[in-house]
Every structure is written in C-alpha cells, then in structure tokens.
Amino acid sequence: MRRAIDQLQWDNAYARLGAVFYQPIRPTPLPAPYLVAFNPDAAALLDLDETAATDPRLLAAINGEIELPGTHPLATIYAGHQFGVWVPQLGDGRAILLGEAINRRHERWDVQIKGAGPTAFSRMGDGRAVLRSTIREYLGSEAMHGLGIPSTRALAIVGSNAPVYRERTETAAVLVRLAPTHVRFGTFELFASRGERTHVARLADHVIELYFPELLTLPAAERYRAWYRSVVTRTARLVAQWTASGFTHGVLNTDNMSILGITLDYGPFGWLDAYDRAFVPNHSDPDGRYAFNQQPMVGLWNCARLAEALIPLITREAALEVLEEYRRTYESEVDTLLHAKLGLVTREPVDGALISSLFDLLQATATDYTRFFRTLSRYAPGETSRREALYREVSDTAALDTWLARYAPRILRDDADPADRERQMLGTNPAFVLRTWLAEDAIRQAQAGNFERIEEIRRVLRAPFDEHADFAHFAAAPPEWARELALSCSS
C-alpha cells in the first residue's frame, strides 16, 4: 500500500545526534513553483503514492511552504579537503535534510532538498541551485543506479522562474535527493580537526549502528577497524565501477565522498564519449586533479584523510594496513569488470596485455567508449558483418584488425557458447549512458518549458542494457553542436 506525502513515517536519527551536528533550518520557498520531474522509481523507495506527482502538498513540501509532520529540517555541518586544500568548515550551504523516511521494508532514506535556500553554511553562496544542474544530477544519479553502481537517488525536481545568477542568469530549481545517509568523509574531518573526539566517536557509532549493523557484535576496537576497512573497500569498488563505466565524478573532494561508498554530489561529472584516460569534465580543474585516470589515486588519498580523522578510534597501524589493501581491491575489481566487458570467463596471463592494448587503441583512435563495448558485445570471430560494425566505430581499422587477431583466439579458447557470451556482454556493456550532450538536450528543452525529454531519458537510462529501439539516437556520439560544451563547478 502506498502513502500520501503527508503520511510518510519519519525517524530522524541524525537530528537526535544533537545540535553540534547541524543547524535546524527551514527551506526558503521559491515564488510560483512548478513540478519539472517526478521519478516513480524513487517514489517507490518511500512507499510514496504515484499520485503524489499531482498532489499540491508535494510541491508545497518540496518548496518549503508546508512542513511535513514528523520531519526535522536541518543543514548538516562538515569540512573537507577541496582540490587538496583543507577547508575547516563547510556544510550544507544549499541543501536541507527534511528527515529520514522509513519505508515498509524498514529501509531508511534521507530526504534532502538541494537548492532550498540559504543556511548557516552558505558562505558567499545564495543557497540555490539552477535548473540545469538539478537536471544533470537527477538524470546522472538515476543513470548511475541503472548501471548498477551505488548512488544517491533523485525523487523530483521543482522549478521556479526566480532568477539565479551564475556565469549568466538562469532559473532556480530544487532537487529532492534520497540516500540512506548523506554523511561524508568531511563530516568526520570537521570534528576531528577541532579535536572533538567524542563527536567523532558518536558519529561513527551512529553510522555503524544504522548502516553497518553487522559489525555491532564485534568488540569496540575491532569494530571501528572493520568499519573503516568496509568504507575503504566500498570506496575502492565504487571507483572501479566508475572506471569500467567510463565515469568521471569531476569534484572528488572529501566532502563529496559518501561514508557508504555511494556516488554523491553530481556536479561537473561526465561519462566518456571518445575514450580519453586523461578526461577532465570540469573546466574549473585545469590541472586535471580529478581526471578520469586520477580517480583511483584520489579515492585512496581521500581514504587516508578519513583515516586521519578516525585516529585514535582506529590505530595508525590499522589504518595503514587497510590503506594497503585499497590498491588490491581496486585492481581486482577493475580486472573482474574488464574481463566481463570483454566477455572473458576464464583468466589467462595474456589478458593484462590484451586489455591494455585495447585501451591504447581506443585512446589513439579516440573511439567512443560506450559504443565500442556495446558493438564488441555482438562480435563473433569469422562473421564479417559483426567485424564491419566494429569498423564503423574505430577509425584505424588496421589497428583494430591487429587487436582482433589477438582477441578472437582468446575468446575461442574460453570455449563459452557464443550466444551466452553475447548475452552476458550485452548485460554488462550498456547501450546508453548519460552523455553530456544528452543531458544538455534535456536542459535546453526544459529551459524552453518542455520537460518531457527529461522523463524520456530517465526511462531509457533506468534500463541502459535494453535496446529501446525508439531512442537509439540517445546512444549517439556527441553531435556537432555539443562538441564544445563546457561544465564548471558553478551550479
């Protein structure tokens, strides 16, 4: 049975941590709000009735005109390392946690509204988000989930014609975001940097109790170490999944690192079009600190900052031991994922060289990453039409032939049923990712008042391994008009 928006069950555990962890704050309503997007998949997570989309109370609640019974709106405080530089205090400068909804399966979902107005942590900011950035986060996070990669979720977007000033004047919007929790590495860093060890321990206990309950039976010292190890493992695996799917987060500051190892804070992110290991989606990152191929290292660096915040809850020795494992976890996960992308079921010593020579080829030929692997999924040695399909994706067909001459005997040695391999690869290599041009198309249409494209894209990306014949054009490489799209931190 579904519930109306004002019938959700709330249990605000974060609010109970006490006032040092947040500022109680109400959203500042936007004038004349309207619903831009509503995601029934995310509504189901809250047991929210689908008719909520047309319920005026939903709009009013997201826009802060009414306070839902049982909620406890607040802005969390945190700190973080931004582009390697320590920032002693950050916090939700434009996001407000309404509360934690508990669904019938006893799952806990933070319901957060992003772009909800100023808080004590807004610094110089206006507390707002623009329609453009909310559409990118809405579609990006649902696309990530569709790929099977842990992520925050997106419930809805509410827009308003109120002007918001960025590089140019845009309009305001509020994104409703869901996550089991939004606690970040930076939340721990804040209290640690102030020497408030009891707060660090209290927050760790809160996180373990609610999100790592399997560790509760361990003795305290061991429990914290096992928890830290779990966070590091999840982080390494998450980054490996990003690597395999061609995703670059763009702003991997420690305040954007989820303590649950889920993808958090979609800003100037990007999925690869042409393969480029040094891809930097964020034009505000000229040094490429957060380039595609830097993410594994940055993930480790961020885990080390978390360790520093957790000492002495965990010992320095324990932290170093866990950090030692990060690289192995990352590499073994990537190895597994890439074997699956290539349709290899067994392991051979030649695989490393086979895989790296493929990536050299993709790099040298600027081949579209997603399209290549999707097309490779249908490759079969000796079948001309399948080979020709690959020729259409790779500009240097001679180099492709050289690589296929190694790949073909390798998959034949696997002795798998070709139909099984094809099915497995089509379930691993998506036809669709949220290409920057695709998001931009939805944004431009929305800015012109047409929100249908957002829903079309969401529906395709929730099942990116299916063909969606009517939307095959969503799988295209960037069209001419989109070649020079620039993304910045400004959102």
Ligand code: AMP
């Ligand atoms: P982000 O780049 O979105 O992860 O934000 C980094 C920090 O800046 C966070 O603490 C945000 O709350 C804050 N922030 C970003 N944009 C704004 C804004 N428009 N108004 C207030 N705070 C903001």
Ligand code: MG
């Ligand atoms: Mg952030």
